[in-house]
Amino acid sequence: MRDTPILNVSRRGVLGGLGAATFVLAVGLPRPGRAQEDEPEFGRDAMPNGWSDDPKVFIAIDADGTVTITCHRSEMGQGVRTSIAMVVADELGADWDRVRVDQAPGEEETYGNQDTDGSRSLRHFFVPMRRAGAAARAMLAQAAADEWGVDVSEVTAGNHEVTHAASGRALGYGELAAAAMELDVPAGDALVLMDPSEFRYIGSSEIGLVDNMDITTGQATYGIDVRRDGMLYAVIARPPVYGGRAARYDDSAALAIDGVEKVVAIDPVDFPTEFAPLGGVAVIARNTYLAIKGRDALEIEWEDGPNATYDSAAYRKTLSEAANAPGGTVIRDEGDVDAALEGAAQTLEAEYYIPHLAQAPMEPPAALVEIRDGRAEAWACTQAPQVTRLRLAERLGLEKEDVTVNVTLLGGGFGRKSKPDFVLEAGILSQAMDGAPVKLTWTREDDINHGYYHTVSVEKMQAGLGEDGAPVAWLHRTAAPTIGSIFAPDPMQKLPFELGMGLLNMPLAIENVRAENPEAAAHVRIGWYRSVSNIPHAFAIQSFVAELAEAAGRDPKDYLLDVIGPAQMVDPRDQGDVWNYGENPDVYPIDTGRMAAVVEAAAQGIEWGREMPQNSGLGIAGHYSFVSYVAVAAEVTVEDGFVSVPRVSIAIDCGPQVNPDRIRSQMEGAVLMGIGQALMSEVTFAKGRAEQDNYDTYLVPRMEDAPKRIDVHLVTSHSGYDQPLGGVGEPGLPPVVPAITNAVFAATGKRIRTLPIGDQLRS
């Protein structure tokens, strides 16, 4: 037993919600023994700083019974603040109406890994959060039993109180919290988790978002909304070409504007750039408008550097040449593809292209930093608070312990906000203003012009079909700049995690399969974008399967099911994928039966096979990513070359469904983002400069582009919660685009191999 201080007093003080009467349940659970040194670690064990299931870290109970659950993952629309709270509250036996959610700052040593990416939050923290809730509940029960002098087996904890049926006595959680915190936490196996049949919140679709009231009344605080006394506002003019620099600048006109306080030069960036600011010239002013006005008044002569000639149209040809030349590194090799192609009854080939994309979250990157007494405090819409803290400390010359990163709500993330460059910029500017609070806002132009873009890619496919039309050979060459180029001198080839996104781990019931990865150089910052390399891989593979079906004279859905093959467990390592989304391949093999089931569900949902009016068609695609199975069936109509998508059916099997409503909303969102990628979104470059700069040129779907009907089908192959969880935030996206382009083929007979469709169908 030991005295545990109230957690995070200062932070709670800032938020003002909890007073000194807050008691925190004490004593963490011992972490189960880590694997042997030489045994590989997987899943949450393998993440930097691992995980915690310590109730004292995640749960606080106020004397009035208010339960505060700390969410350590960033909320960017996936609903994680609600879902994590549902898990903890359920095991805790808390009354949902008395649960509040607090947001953890970046501090992985305490909370475990906080990188909110890779569709991992529930996958990795479902069990630890259940354990935290269950431990707290057991301690509350014990406290009540001690108070009444009865055996703990005679009491029941639930619905925010502990009761003793024999005597009719009851004590609320608030009344018990102080005593409960004095108790030992039930260790290891002594901790009993709830039987899933008792869940009230987990698996329920009736839970409202914890931030609903704030969001609908304008009270929700995003990174761009943070306010501090005496704050200043900044924007930055960055080099228009990646790796460029301001050779000289004249700031006299900017400084002549009333309300412009200071102009600050930021050092140019070195390669590899990782998360470093791009450099440029910052204007700090009394409000955002004046900062922007001041920036407009700067006269800057840029030196463009090594990427000055980057031209995305020309680069497409370079990628195409690479993808068409044999001899790239062989990354997957089963059977003898060359011989099988030679002997095939018919051969086909096709080349697919996707452009650069910008995540363009509705809230652009924005952060506020202030520095006082040698300590920096940041408020930021970050997906990666820990790396933000580390890099901010380095850049400001401070110790990590002297840097606090508070995580606000994120107005969308999609991978952009995993990179903390914008927070570092705010820190540099605060330092330049002697520590005054400075809010740095990226304008939309900044966001589109200086992004961490989704990679551009050419996927070259070749196949041979037998007499019966079944595929006998499959060759896939993928050429695309790698995300690795921001971390090291350009490796020129995709990293294992990129290849493991739907290329190496695509189950193909084809005897002879080879994949190659020729070299490709990066000329812009390449970064994560929701579902990452799955986007080009799924587009190419699922389009090509449909092309083969057409050549074979078969129904595309039946043919796809044949290519997926009979139900079996495939070990991803057998196909050359050593990554497997970081998960243990024995626990997470590729289950072709689950893949086939979502294809069937999506097809059924769109009433596959029905008679379609002229100019309309159905398309289907399935894809395995983030250890979840998703298929999409889309209906399109093409009129005067304009494509609309009136109806979509999307089916996901992500294992146990913790928050079904948020799974549905993620699938709905994936459909919309996929419609954008299929029809309109693209960033092009000329002379090293992005040619789009705002939502009038970088197009994303609007209300009129949204389907009239999106049916989401939650598929399970397994009832209960003992199957491991799959991802949800990203896996919906990859199959959306090929489902749409396959439907366009069905409607028009025109095969889309270049994204976006844009005006390709207009003549």
Add this chain to the structure above:
Amino acid sequence: MVNIVVNGTERQFDGDEETPLLWYLRDELGLTGTKYGCGIAACGVCTVHVDGFPTFACVTPVGTLEGAEVTTIEGLSENGDHPVQVAWRDLNVAQCGYCQAGQIMQAAALVDGSETVSDEDIDYAMSGNLCRCGTYTRIRAAIRQAAEAK
């Protein structure tokens, strides 16, 4: 000097009259419910009501607002109980929520200003309001629900 009423409170503005209403609301008045998304009337996250009409605050200079009444999301209803706000919560419309203040202000004007609301009315009225998270189908459903509820 510009006199305007914001959420029922009289205000005098004596700064640069070109200042967009958006930055006056956010930076000077601290009303951060109204968001920035594009600054060029292309996304709608800055939608407020000016004399009852849905207006993009990012392209509305404060100098043009002499005598105007501005309502922001913070002033739409007393307790967050405008039928549109209620429907939004009922259907869990929001994902990240960032666009939703603008969506709600646009939708409230639509619902308050018409007897019935068709799907075509919704597509037309809402086409200036982007949602990158893709909540459009729920927005449609929530507007229909709010229109029936009122």
